[in-house]
Amino acid sequence: MKTADFHIEDAQGDATVLKLTGDWTTMSLGQTALRLGDKLEGVRIEHVDLSEMGKFDTAGALALVQASNFAMPANAFETRPEAGRIYAMVETLERQSAEPPKRPSSFVRVFAKIGAGVHDAAAEMLLSMAFLGRLMGATGYAFRHPGAIRWPAWVSQVERSGLDALPIVAVTNFFIGAVIAFLGANLLTQFGAGVFTVQLVAVAVLRELAVLITAILLAGRSASSFAAEIGSMRMNQEVDAMQVMGVNPFQALVIPRLTAMLIMMPLLTFVGMVTGFIGGGIVTWSQLDYGPAFFVQRINEDPMMGTHLMVGLIKAPVFAVVIAAIGCRQGMAVAGDVESLGRRVTAAVVQAIFAIITLDAVFALMFLELNL
Numbered sequence: 001m002k003t004a005d006f007h008i009e010d011a012q013g014d015a016t017v018l019k020l021t022g023d024w025t026t027m028s029l030g031q032t033a034l035r036l037g038d039k040l041e042g043v044r045i046e047h048v049d050l051s052e053m054g055k056f057d058t059a060g061a062l063a064l065v066q067a068s069n070f071a072m073p074a075n076a077f078e079t080r081p082e083a084g085r086i087y088a089m090v091e092t093l094e095r096q097s098a099e100p101p102k103r104p105s106s107f108v109r110v111f112a113k114i115g116a117g118v119h120d121a122a123a124e125m126l127l128s129m130a131f132l133g134r135l136m137g138a139t140g141y142a143f144r145h146p147g148a149i150r151w152p153a154w155v156s157q158v159e160r161s162g163l164d165a166l167p168i169v170a171v172t173n174f175f176i177g178a179v180i181a182f183l184g185a186n187l188l189t190q191f192g193a194g195v196f197t198v199q200l201v202a203v204a205v206l207r208e209l210a211v212l213i214t215a216i217l218l219a220g221r222s223a224s225s226f227a228a229e230i231g232s233m234r235m236n237q238e239v240d241a242m243q244v245m246g247v248n249p250f251q252a253l254v255i256p257r258l259t260a261m262l263i264m265m266p267l268l269t270f271v272g273m274v275t276g277f278i279g280g281g282i283v284t285w286s287q288l289d290y291g292p293a294f295f296v297q298r299i300n301e302d303p304m305m306g307t308h309l310m311v312g313l314i315k316a317p318v319f320a321v322v323i324a325a326i327g328c329r330q331g332m333a334v335a336g337d338v339e340s341l342g343r344r345v346t347a348a349v350v351q352a353i354f355a356i357i358t359l360d361a362v363f364a365l366m367f368l369e370l371n372l
Helices: 032-039 058-067 081-095 106-144 151-161 163-191 194-235 238-244 249-288 292-301 305-332 338-369
Strands: 005-012 015-024 044-056
Touching: 005 032, 015 058, 032 058, 044 081, 058 081, 106 249, 106 305, 151 163, 151 194, 151 249, 163 194, 163 249, 194 238, 194 249, 194 292, 194 305, 194 338, 238 249, 249 292, 249 305, 305 338
Parallel strands: 015 044
Antiparallel strands: 005 015
8 A cells, every 4th residue: 555645747837737646545645635735725737647646535536626626627537537437426525515504603502502401491390290190190009009019119118218328317417416516606605695506506407407418318319329220220121021011110119219218208307306416415515515414404495496396307208209209200211321321310319409408498488487
C-alpha cells in the first residue's frame, strides 16, 4: 500500500495539471486531502494525470470532490474509467445533496427545552396517577381477599426496609438531637435562658426532625432499593413472566413494600425521637449541667409535648406511603436497559425527598391553622 500523494505541474496562468500518485483509498489518505484542499484553493484544474495512481475508492473520490469547488475536466479520467465512475457517483451525492439543516438560535433551543420539560412533567404526572389508581385497586383487593396476601414477602420487606435501617436512623437522630442542643445551649445562655434548651430539643425532635430525618434516610435507602429491585425484575422480564402465570405484580411486589413501610416508619420515627432525646440530654448535661432527671422533668411539665408527639407521628404514615409508592412507581417504569434503571433509581430518591419536604411544609401550614 502506497501513501496517497499529489503534485501540481505545468502551471500556466490559472490552468493546472494535477498528478495523483499512490493509493487514494481510506487506509492511505491520511492528511493528503487537507493538503490538497489548501493547494487547490482558487486554482482551476485543466488536466488530471492518473498514470501513477494506484488504487482508488470512494474515500479518495470524496477527498477530490471536497478539495475542489468545481467539476473535474471531462477528460480527467480517460485512462481510468472505473475511477471516473466512482468519482461521478460521489460527486453527485456530495454536490447535489440537501444542505444540512440550520441550527436553531439559542432562544429557540431554550424554549424547546422548556417545552420538552413541561411535556415530560405532564407525562410523568399522568403515569403517576395511573399507578396510584392501580395501587388503590390492589390495596382494596388485598383487604377483600386477605387469604391472598403473601405474608412471607411482607415479613421479609419489614425486616429489610425497617429493622435493617434501625442503626442508621438511631445514630443519625442521636447526633441531630445533640446538634440542636449545642445550638440552643450556645444561643439561649447568652440571654440567660439556657434552661429552655430542653424545650427546644423536645419540640424540634418530636415535631419535625425525627420524622423528617427518618423519612429522608428511608427515601435514600428504601426508595432506591425498591426502584432497583423492581427495575431489575422488569429488565429481566420477570414481571412479564409473573403476569403470564396469573400473578398480579402489584400484589406480589408493591403491596408488601408499601405495607412494610407503613408498619416500620412510625416505629423508626419513635426510635428517632428517643435517640434524639438521648443526644440532646447528654449535651445539656455536659454543657449546662442539667442532669437526666431534670431533662425528663422539664419535658413532663410541658402540656404541649403530647401534641408535638402526635404531630410527628401523624406525618410518619403519610411519608411512608409516599416513599414506597414513588420507589415502586419508578421501578415499574424501568425499560429494558441499564441506563433506564440508573435514571429511575435516581428519580426515585430525588422525587421522594422532594415530596417529603413539600408535604412537611404542607403539614406545617395545616397544623398552624389548627393551632396544634
